[in-house]
Amino acid sequence: MQRYFLPCDYEEQETFNLVGDDFHHAKHVMRMGLDDECFLVFKNEHAIKAKIIEITDEKIIFEEVAKEEMAKEMPVKVIIACGYTKGDKLELVAQKATELGMHGLIAFPSKTSVVKWDEKKRNKKAQRLEKIVKEASEQSHRQVVPSVSLYGSFNDLLEKTTDFTQCLVAYEESSKQGENSQLVKTLMTCQPGDSLLIVFGPEGGITPEEIELLVEKKVQCCALGPRILRAETAPLYALSVMSYQWELNKK
Amino acid sequence: MQRYFLPCDYEEQETFNLVGDDFHHAKHVMRMGLDDECFLVFKNEHAIKAKIIEITDEKIIFEEVAKEEMAKEMPVKVIIACGYTKGDKLELVAQKATELGMHGLIAFPSKTSVVKWDEKKRNKKAQRLEKIVKEASEQSHRQVVPSVSLYGSFNDLLEKTTDFTQCLVAYEESSKQGENSQLVKTLMTCQPGDSLLIVFGPEGGITPEEIELLVEKKVQCCALGPRILRAETAPLYALSVMSYQWELNKK
Incomplete structure (x- = not known):
């Protein structure tokens, strides 16, 4: 599943926006559509599985589906x-x-x-x-x-x-x-x-x-x-x- | 130190010959001369340090200086x-x-x-x-x-x-x-x-x-x-x- 790194820390909120190059990649290269899912990863090492709820001309709006539970980073x-x-x-x-x-x-x-x-x-x-x-x-x-x-x-x-x-x-x-x-x-x-x-x-x-x-x-x-x-x-x-x-x- | 693989098993003998492509590499690329040393490695996984004692138009003749003691191959x-x-x-x-x-x-x-x-x-x-x-x-x-x-x-x-x-x-x-x-x-x-x-x-x-x-x-x-x-x-x-x-x- 596709993965995007967001340039901000994770905080619980209703929606998350993908903008800029990643927005273009998701919309035009991956051709993602409504209800498609991907992982969003934040500066503070939180990662969530998220679902597309809206696509505009300049951003994709996601809502959180679940946290990514498995640790992918080495302990050191x-x-x-x-x-x-x-x-x-x-x-x-x-x-x-x-x-x-x-x-x-x-x-x-x-x-x-x-x-x-x-x-x-x-x-x-x-x-x-x-x-x-x-x-x-x-x-x-x-x-x-x-x-x-x-x-x-x-x-x-x-x-x-x-x-x-x-x-x-x-x-x-x-x-x-x-x-x-x-x-x-x-x-x-x-x-x-x-x-x-x-x-x-x-x-x-x-x-x-x-x-x-x-x-x-x-x-x-x-x-x-x-x-x-x-x-x-x-x-x-x-x-x-x-x-x-x-x-x-x-x- | 340069290393050449010989297409034969190791047996104790007075001299060892380097011929073919490796001979050309040693003579013309590495420009090795009398008394220069290199490693010779044999099909049966023996390796020796050897010294050049003669160079002809078609081969380099080495004599053994010492065995290579350190195991370089994995045990499995x-x-x-x-x-x-x-x-x-x-x-x-x-x-x-x-x-x-x-x-x-x-x-x-x-x-x-x-x-x-x-x-x-x-x-x-x-x-x-x-x-x-x-x-x-x-x-x-x-x-x-x-x-x-x-x-x-x-x-x-x-x-x-x-x-x-x-x-x-x-x-x-x-x-x-x-x-x-x-x-x-x-x-x-x-x-x-x-x-x-x-x-x-x-x-x-x-x-x-x-x-x-x-x-x-x-x-x-x-x-x-x-x-x-x-x-x-x-x-x-x-x-x-x-x-x-x-x-x-x-x-």
Whole structure:
């Protein structure tokens, strides 16, 4: 069933209006009509099943049918931070990581990042990623649209680390040395409501100097198994296993 | 370090020869020279670090330096079976699932598959997928190159199910009904050396009739968490959590 994200908090009320681009999508692309149902999702993570009771030239008016009971969001808010990568890999990560439940996406310039983006380019890229993330949220039945932030410096990332309950960095050298326990240990100690930042390097990997700066900020190195994952695959591995640990494997 | 897969079993011997395409790659693309080292991986899953002792016009001759000790393969052989999908999604799955440790890839025509491939088209597609899988195996440090099989009918898949220790099918309806335990249960009961088939539908999903036929063959339905994953994302989720359960989370 179609899903639309409304830019307001949910409050009990008689009717809800769909306007703007989503209105056009529902009316002209989905060709929805009277009595058709869809999900409406609000800023405060409430979601309702709603039925169309009126369609005008500028809005569709819905009434609530039922609350969406099933939790679609992970119990821990996971923020993925990726070094700037070439081509459209960040777009792939944005789409897949949204399906897999990330709460927010940060991208940052790492020493080995080949691309260099000025503020104008970053703003344009952020708009594109926000569109991808919104569409993936609708398609994967999320109750939150993940945030997107493109940073201008590695320092911005370092400063941000203090905002989270726990921080990890996926480090290839940890994999090569057979370190296998940090990820499990961290996921097991996370509590509902916590926030977790996990940092990934670009294609060229994260440098030992960058690792040192992150470790100074109490970010912990972890491995993602014995194989070497590409830059865009590693975040998908991390989010999948978080879902497994917190959503499927709970006692 | 570069990695080449040799089409023979490993036996202790004084020298090893790299010929054909891999020879050209090593000599002309990687511009390897005397004393340079790389990994050589054999059909029987042995891998060695080897050093160049001679380069001729048609081969590179290596001697063994050391065995590769670290296990890179999952303890359970996992075969991914995907319904034929549109565009290059199967290529994406082939690459990423190789990084994530699959042992083999099967693709099959599902009722909702939009593409219809005759034998000629399947052979061409298989060649392309085999190339992707081989390159991903080198890059991700695998000790096995996964197999690729493109089936002509859903029946081929049904008949194949008896070859495996356990079989699963990822079913969206199981997710919607909040079924959360089957995947964990199956992964927990797998033993080293077992084989596991896991089936995924194409974009349009697997039909209830297909599910029924699979269940008759003792294939068990499982959910992959509460969000709806795209056809190409679901296999990556499954392989990631298998690695977590069997490679990171072992006691």
